[in-house]
Amino acid sequence: xxxxxxxxxxxxxxxxxxxxxxxxxxxxxxxxxxxxxxxxxxxxxxxxxxxxxxxxxxxxxxxxxxxxxxxxxxxxxxxxxxxxxxxxxxxxx
Amino acid sequence: xxxxxxxxxxxxxxxxxxxxxxxxxxxxxxxxxxxxxxxxxxxxxxxxxxxxxxxxxxxxxxxxxxxxxxxxxxxxxxxxxxxxxxxxxxxxxxxxxxxxxxxxxxxxxxxxxxxxxxxxxxxxxxxxxxxxxxxxxxxxxxxxxxxxxxxxxxxxxxxxxxxxxxxxxxxxxxxxxxxxxxxxxxxxxxxxxxxxxxxxxxxxxxxxxxxxxxxxxxxxxxxxxxxxxxxxxxxxxxxxxxxxxxxxxxxxxxxxxxxxxxxxxxxxxxxxxxxxxxxxxxxxxxxxxxxxxxxxxxxxxxxxxxxxxxx
Numbered sequence: 001x002x003x004x005x006x007x008x009x010x011x012x013x014x015x016x017x018x019x020x021x022x023x024x025x026x027x028x029x030x031x032x033x034x035x036x037x038x039x040x041x042x043x044x045x046x047x048x049x050x051x052x053x054x055x056x057x058x059x060x061x062x063x064x065x066x067x068x069x070x071x072x073x074x075x076x077x078x079x080x081x082x083x084x085x086x087x088x089x090x091x092x093x
Numbered sequence: 094x095x096x097x098x099x100x101x102x103x104x105x106x107x108x109x110x111x112x113x114x115x116x117x118x119x120x121x122x123x124x125x126x127x128x129x130x131x132x133x134x135x136x137x138x139x140x141x142x143x144x145x146x147x148x149x150x151x152x153x154x155x156x157x158x159x160x161x162x163x164x165x166x167x168x169x170x171x172x173x174x175x176x177x178x179x180x181x182x183x184x185x186x187x188x189x190x191x192x193x194x195x196x197x198x199x200x201x202x203x204x205x206x207x208x209x210x211x212x213x214x215x216x217x218x219x220x221x222x223x224x225x226x227x228x229x230x231x232x233x234x235x236x237x238x239x240x241x242x243x244x245x246x247x248x249x250x251x252x253x254x255x256x257x258x259x260x261x262x263x264x265x266x267x268x269x270x271x272x273x274x275x276x277x278x279x280x281x282x283x284x285x286x287x288x289x290x291x292x293x294x295x296x297x298x299x300x301x302x303x304x305x306x307x308x309x310x311x312x313x314x315x316x317x318x319x320x321x322x323x324x325x326x327x328x329x330x331x332x333x334x335x336x337x338x339x340x341x342x343x344x345x346x347x348x349x350x351x352x353x354x355x356x357x358x359x360x361x362x363x364x365x366x367x368x369x370x371x372x373x374x375x376x377x378x379x380x381x382x383x384x385x386x387x388x389x390x391x392x393x394x395x396x397x398x399x400x401x402x403x404x
Contacts, residue, residue: 004388029395032395062115
């Protein structure tokens with residue numbers, strides 16, 4: 001394809017933070033994608049690290065199946081600390 | 094099934110949440126967004142030309158560096174927006190083709206010529222100022238990728254407006270001839286800048302639907318008023334006037350009253366009969382054709398590297 005492949009771009013804004021998806025771009029190969037990502041998404045020191053990945057390599061959950069897909073975590077309130085009642089006078093808990 | 098999907102869509106809108114790429118979207122919402130985002134992207138890309146023409150003639154290295162950075166930003170904004178349009182299923186090559194063959198539009202403002210270096214300043218001040226008025230509410234657009242692109246763009250537009258205003262302040266502290274250049278540029282750009290907000294609400298049939306979809310947050314006339322109210326005090330500080338005898342403060346409304354833009358002119362420029370329409374498209378076409386060998390070479394290189402890796 002003459003306009004290149006579609007890549008998704010992820011930027012780590014500073015050390016200690018996760019890479020976050022910022023958008024996409026076109027490039028003919030990985031190296032060009034990385035350079036284009038630098039020019040397009042970090043013109044003002046927005047990042048210390050960049051990941052690029054071909055969009056067609058990403059497997060994603062579908063919003064249509066959202067409810068059944070995430071349902072298993074919906075009814076497990078005992079996974080949260082607020083589920084447990086502890087007397088107020090127990091220190092440091 | 095469709096009713097259920099529509100209900101989910103309506104519910105997301107009602108709760109003021111964002112719609113995301115893989116969500117079910119009504120066809121009309123999708124096509125309206127593609128049209129709006131593409132038009133916006135095209136405006137950024139064509140918008141490189143009026144100012145780009147001054148890069149080689151900027152009066153100092155400082156101004157040249159600033160102008161280069163600004164024009165590079167416009168390219169970047171276009172790319173953020175094409176990227177957002179692609180999440181809706183649009184093809185980038187197809188969008189560019191539609192820009193070239195005129196089936197998709199770009200902002201009327203870029204069909205006016207930049208006659209002097211003061212125009213670079215006035216574009217930053219008024220044209221980017223009007224763009225900011227239009228764009229800040231779009232950061233809350235209901236379509237997530239568009240809203241996120243707009244947040245990035247708005248952050249960068251602030252530099253654009255300030256460099257323009259500073260350029261004009263510098264010229265205003267110069268010679269009488271320089272001051273006349275600033276006033277002349279202001280006179281030429283004021284009305285076209287007001288037209289950037291689109292036709293009056295009474296003649297804007299799509300506004301109601303776009304607002305219901307939360308694609309658009311304010312009407313054209315609301316934004317135009319906001320821009321006028323913002324700009325008049327800025328003109329006072331600068332020491333220029335706007336070419337509108339009806340422009341005056343209305344104490345009752347707590348807004349400035351202003352004259353009616355020439356809507357026939359807006360229609361003419363949008364439909365292709367502005368001062369620079371043909372030139373803008375011809376330039377873009379030439380840039381695309383002249384750059385074709387680069388894209389071909391990059392594609393050939395990538396193919397070759399893949400073959401070598403395989404062997």
